[in-house]
Structure formats: C-alpha cells, structure tokens
Amino acid sequence: MAFFGADKISLSKLTELEESSPEIIVYAIPVMAFFTFLEIGFSWFEKKQIYKTRESIGSTLVGLGNVFINFLIKTGMIYGAVWIYNLVPWRMELSWWTIIPCYLLFDLCSYWSHRISHENRFLWATHIVHHSAETYNLTVAFRLSWIQNIKILFFLPVALLGFHPVVFFVTSQVSVLFQFWVHTEYIGRLHPYLEYLLATPSNHRVHHGRNEKYLDKNFAATFIFWDRMFRTYQKEEERPDYGITTPIGNRLNPLFLNFHELNDIIKDVRKAKGLKKKLFYLFGSPTDIYHEKLKDKSQ
Incomplete structure (x- = not known):
C-alpha cells in the first residue's frame, strides 16, 4: 500500500513538472515528416492518386495549428492534472510501469470519446475535420480539430484513478502517435492476431469510409478489441470510399x-x-x- 498515497505535488513545482513532461509529439515531428514525404514519393513514382495538393496542405496547416494550441494550453492542462492528483488520496508514485494500466484505461476512454463524437452532432463538430479528407494518406493523421480538447472530460476517470500527471501526459501523447501510422493504404492486412488486437491500418481505413456498411465502425484508437466487445467492429472488405457523407471538396483553409x-x-x-x-x-x-x-x- 506504500505505493499509493504518494506525496502531493506542490504547485510551486509546476514549471519543474512541465519540464519533466517530454514533448514526445514535438520530437516525433521530423520522423512523421520523413515517412510522409516517403509515402508522397512512392505514390508519385507509382502514379497513385492518394495525395491531393490542396487537401494535404490543408491537413498540414490544421496539424500545425493543433500543435500550437496544445503548446499554449499545456500549462493549464498540467495544472488541472496536478489539482486532480492532489485531490485523491490514492495517488500513485511516479513509476513508469504504470503506463501499462494507464494506457489500457486511457484507450477505453478514447473509444467512448471517439464513439460519442460520431453519435452526437455537437461533439462531431470537434472531430469532423479528421474525416473530411477524401483521400487516405499519412497527412490525414495531422487533421486534428482545434477544439477537440473539450473532450478531455471523457478522460477524467483515468486522472481520478491517481496516475501521476507525467504518466498521464506521456500516455496521451503515445496514444496520439500510435494513430499516425494507421493512416495509410500502403500497409495491407497484417497477421490475424494483430488484426484482432490492434487498430491496424486495415481496421482504421474502415473507420474513414463513408460506405453505408462502414459508417460508425472501428472507433478504437489502439486496441480494436474494444470494438469487438461493444459490437462496433467491421472488417475491411471492399476499398472504402473516404470522406464525409456531405463532401466539402479539397479545401485548404x-x-x-x-x-x-x-x-x-x-x-x-x-x-x-x-x-x-x-x-x-x-x-x-x-x-x-x-x-x-x-x-x-x-x-
């Protein structure tokens, strides 16, 4: 029981805590850029029409805006996480192995946050930008809404369990990064065990399809077994028709x-x-x- 009931974090140490929370997504930007340009090169060489210039530039601008917004609100998010951490008596020590249970529970909350965002139009407005692309490539992963942070409410249960704020924010960033590689048509179906366990590119392509059979399916961020458990799973069969049911075209703004x-x-x-x-x-x-x-x- 000594593991629980960790000391409270003094608000005077917020700057120190902020500095100890690694900016994993920022560090990963060069890697994501490399693989994106690699995919662009392959698609150009093979003459595949999976990139549209205006749409891809729009995706990149949306992504850069999202990174900037997250940078601006980072301190406020850390303050809120510390306040909750200090509030509960079962605070956990900063132990990196706690990322495992934190990630699993975070992913469950991600599933419901994502699913409800498709079932409620008001929340759909915080997510639709991600689905409005009519092509499917790595730049689609950059299309993250500038107002999606209002859905942080869905992740309060994880924070209230007493995970250390650094563990919570590392988990959040790793979850976002995992979803980068699944936005591609260059990776086909993987081993059946992986397809059963993970939200692979094949599983996630279904989620981006506007085909009637693909609508509101495969919400999982990392572990696709949530969809199997809650009966929202759909296997990729025919190639998806990407985009939203009311197309907006190759918008750049x-x-x-x-x-x-x-x-x-x-x-x-x-x-x-x-x-x-x-x-x-x-x-x-x-x-x-x-x-x-x-x-x-x-x-």
Whole structure:
C-alpha cells in the first residue's frame, strides 16, 4: 500500500513538472515528416492518386495549428492534472510501469470519446475535420480539430484513478502517435492476431469510409478489441470510399476545415421548427441527421 498515497505535488513545482513532461509529439515531428514525404514519393513514382495538393496542405496547416494550441494550453492542462492528483488520496508514485494500466484505461476512454463524437452532432463538430479528407494518406493523421480538447472530460476517470500527471501526459501523447501510422493504404492486412488486437491500418481505413456498411465502425484508437466487445467492429472488405457523407471538396483553409460544421449546426438550428427539432439538429446523430435531410429533399 506504500505505493499509493504518494506525496502531493506542490504547485510551486509546476514549471519543474512541465519540464519533466517530454514533448514526445514535438520530437516525433521530423520522423512523421520523413515517412510522409516517403509515402508522397512512392505514390508519385507509382502514379497513385492518394495525395491531393490542396487537401494535404490543408491537413498540414490544421496539424500545425493543433500543435500550437496544445503548446499554449499545456500549462493549464498540467495544472488541472496536478489539482486532480492532489485531490485523491490514492495517488500513485511516479513509476513508469504504470503506463501499462494507464494506457489500457486511457484507450477505453478514447473509444467512448471517439464513439460519442460520431453519435452526437455537437461533439462531431470537434472531430469532423479528421474525416473530411477524401483521400487516405499519412497527412490525414495531422487533421486534428482545434477544439477537440473539450473532450478531455471523457478522460477524467483515468486522472481520478491517481496516475501521476507525467504518466498521464506521456500516455496521451503515445496514444496520439500510435494513430499516425494507421493512416495509410500502403500497409495491407497484417497477421490475424494483430488484426484482432490492434487498430491496424486495415481496421482504421474502415473507420474513414463513408460506405453505408462502414459508417460508425472501428472507433478504437489502439486496441480494436474494444470494438469487438461493444459490437462496433467491421472488417475491411471492399476499398472504402473516404470522406464525409456531405463532401466539402479539397479545401485548404484550416479555419473552414475546423469550423464549417459548427456553422452548419447554427444554420440548421435556426431553420428548425420547434424545440425538439432544434435539439435534434444540435445533439442528434450525424448519420440520422444526414438521412433526415435526404428524406426532406426527396419530399
């Protein structure tokens, strides 16, 4: 029991704690850039149409904006994590092996955060930028919403379990980095055991498909067995048709990419008649809203 009940972290040591929290994603940027340019080179040599210039530049601008925003809010996030850590009496010591249970539980929260973001239009607005690309390549991994941090609420259960803040933030960054390599068509199906365990490129390609059978499937960030457990798994069969159900084209403007859905929500809520309909367009399932609009057009 001596492992639990670690000493509280003094707020005067926040700067020291911030410095001890490695910027793994920042360090990984050169590696991600290398593999991205390598994929671009292969696709150009093989004359594959998996990169569209405007879309890829838009993805990169969105990604750079996301890194900048995370840099600005890092201190506030660490302060919040320390406050929660000091609040619970079962604080864990800083032990690197605790990354294993922390990662597993973090990934479970990621699954539900991701799934609910597809089932609730308001939260979908914090995620749609990631799905709006109509090609599938490594730059799609950069398309992370500038307002996605409001979903930190989904990860409070992990923080409340008493994991050390450094362990929590390292876990978060490793989880994000894992999702980089799965955004490619150059890696086919892997060994069946890996396909059963991990959110591989094949499994994640399904998630980005707008084919009817692929919609709202394969939400897992790292461990695909969550989807099998909660019955949202779909095996990759035919090649996915990538993008969102209402295509936006090869957009470059990162402001449009991040906020066009919020603008559409405002328009739909204003037009809707009655409170029930307004709430539907604000919090309803994006898939249901899409079908509702198709039905309205056909009438």
